Amino acid sequence: MDILVLKKNDTIKEMLSKLDEEVLEVIHAATAENEERVAEEVFDTIQVCIGILDKLERFGADIKGSLERHNKKLLERGWEYEKVIHINVVRGEAYEG
Numbered sequence: 001m002d003i004l005v006l007k008k009n010d011t012i013k014e015m016l017s018k019l020d021e022e023v024l025e026v027i028h029a030a031t032a033e034n035e036e037r038v039a040e041e042v043f044d045t046i047q048v049c050i051g052i053l054d055k056l057e058r059f060g061a062d063i064k065g066s067l068e069r070h071n072k073k074l075l076e077r078g079w080e081y082e083k084v085i086h087i088n089v090v091r092g093e094a095y096e097g
């Protein structure tokens with residue numbers, strides 16, 4: 001599975017507004033009990049979050065470190081997991097779908 005990091009110049013405020021919109025679309029799709037639509041809207045939401053993380057990284061945030069601290073926090077809180085999704089950032093490579 002691949003997630004594209006889009007070239008965008010939106011402000012954080014614009015991205016948060018979009019995130020709000022996408023989360024509402026997830027809720028509406030879930031209310032309609034349409035699983036495929038819910039999945040599409042969840043991916044729209046993830047896409048916005050990826051954009052926010054990319055923006056924060058460009059501002060100097062240590063995204064890899066943040067993810068490591070996040071996972072550590074979950075494990076320390078006693079969460080168990082079934083799967084691990086590996087994220088491998090590839091820069092400047094043509095996406096072929």
Ligand SMILES: [Mg+2]
Nearest residue numbers: 022025041044
């Ligand atoms: Mg949407």
